[in-house]
Amino acid sequence: MGILIHRGTKVIVQGITGKAARFHTEQMQKDGTRIVGGTAPGKAGEICCGVPVFNTVSDAAKATGARTSVIFVPAAFAADAIMEAVEAEMDLVVCITEHIPVEEMVRVHRYMEGKKTRLIGPNCPGIICVDESNIGIIPSQIFKKGHVGVVSRSGTLTYEATFQLTKAGIGQTGALGIGGDPIKGTDFIDVLKLYNEDEDTEAVLMIGEIGGNAEEQAAKWIHENMRKPVAAFIAGRQAPPGKRMGHAGAIITGGKGTAAEKIAALEAVGIPVANTVADIGDTVIKLLKEKGLYEICHTC
Template sequence: MSIWVDESTRVIVQGITGNTASYHTKQMIEYGTNIVAGVSPFKGNTKVEGINVFDTVKQAAYETKANASIIYVPAKFAADAILEAVDAELELVICITEHIPIKDMLIVKNYLEGKKTRLIGPNCPGIITPGECKIGIMPGYIHKKGRIGVVSRSGTLTYEAVRQLTERGIGQSTVVGIGGDPIIGTDFIDVLKAFNDDDNTDGVVMIGEIGGNAEEKASLWIKENMKKPVVGFIGGKTAPKGKRMGHAGAIISSGKGTAEQKIKTMSDCGIYISETPTAIGDTLVKALKTNDLFKQCI
């Protein structure tokens, strides 16, 4: 079992004729993802990697029965691409694009209210259920099928955590990169709820970073609701205050959103804290042993 994507997921690639999209389309197909269509305006009736290209998402979804899409279009067109996917009533939309203006994402966020579509991203690496479905830009080979969920704001730290787990023989149920922008579709709590309800996820790695209060909110939710052990790591401990570090959301404002604050809240809420990125795997092993779950997860 997994959350949100599996071998039956039927995927559209929006912007498929671009260099980045065509490259990752090939990677996703080779991993086993069921890519059923591409979309690129005015380029319908062509093919990319043997995949039929349509002019609109609605047409592609209707013709192929797709239920998910991934967006690789430039930032100035990305919000419209998301809205088009929502209007096509796709269940899941993953937006890889970075540098989308905040005002555009405000429109998207409001438009999503009451709709059936779940948005992951933007500015994210995507989602993968190892051995079944990879929708995104993550390196598939570092993943291993198993029973640990991973959710992260940082793409690079996601890969580092997954690599450590796999090297220790610990597989992953689903790995979700939610993105590091200030306004995103799916947040930590959304993913944690799904993992908490998934009978085949035994524990979770949650990777956050400085800026905002998403990690604090998630920690309080974990304290009240989570039935499974959670390992947490916060990136950006050494970042200078007031300076944006990489992600648009990774900025400390008015003394809030510091690594120290987040780590304290997480620890107070019963989360096992990894002090460094290289200790995430070992911290998870300790947490699983404490909860008598280690043998089940390897």
């Protein structure tokens, strides 16, 4: 069934009346996602994308029974939108918004301590359970139902890697983009734990990048706990130290967080790492064949 979401997941769109939110709400609805309402302060009672609009997340949750929200609110208001959803005791919040100031996310992180809500993002493409539910901006047409779970810091690399797998006949249970900001709600290990327990997922593809030490920590956790094979790719081999490459968190500081360090940590515990973007699909296929999972994961 995949992780965190499924066909029956009810979703609220925060900021639904905005241009980007309207577009992606319609795309999510086409994918079968159960969008049951949205929020836009001062616009309660309106209808947008065929669903009712409410002033607050709390009002929307009470009226619809939704326990999941997706945020398309501008960066200046996104931190408050996250905390509003947490205050309404949503189970899952997916924040697509980018450019949220780090200090604002520090405030969010502290506010969420001890709370029940899981946050995905910010600055992420969202999460998809293939053929069941798609929350965010992930293009569902490149996915194929199957048994490989994908987790990534990069949205575009998620799409490229998934497309390679699909073309090769390797389907996916789903994909989750954790986002590229320094402070985020869900990290690699959180997602690996979920895939490790998911009965439909037979193998995992992890896509990392320079900056921080999340990939090194994940390598250690995989070695000690993961029951399923993992393949990886690390972006940023040619990145110069001290220069941010795309994401706010993709920066090498003090000589730490380099692609070489991350690749070494992964390979040291037996995780195969693709040499280039073009090699990601082949690396996964080779791993599946070595583990005797190719026939299970390959469909014509």
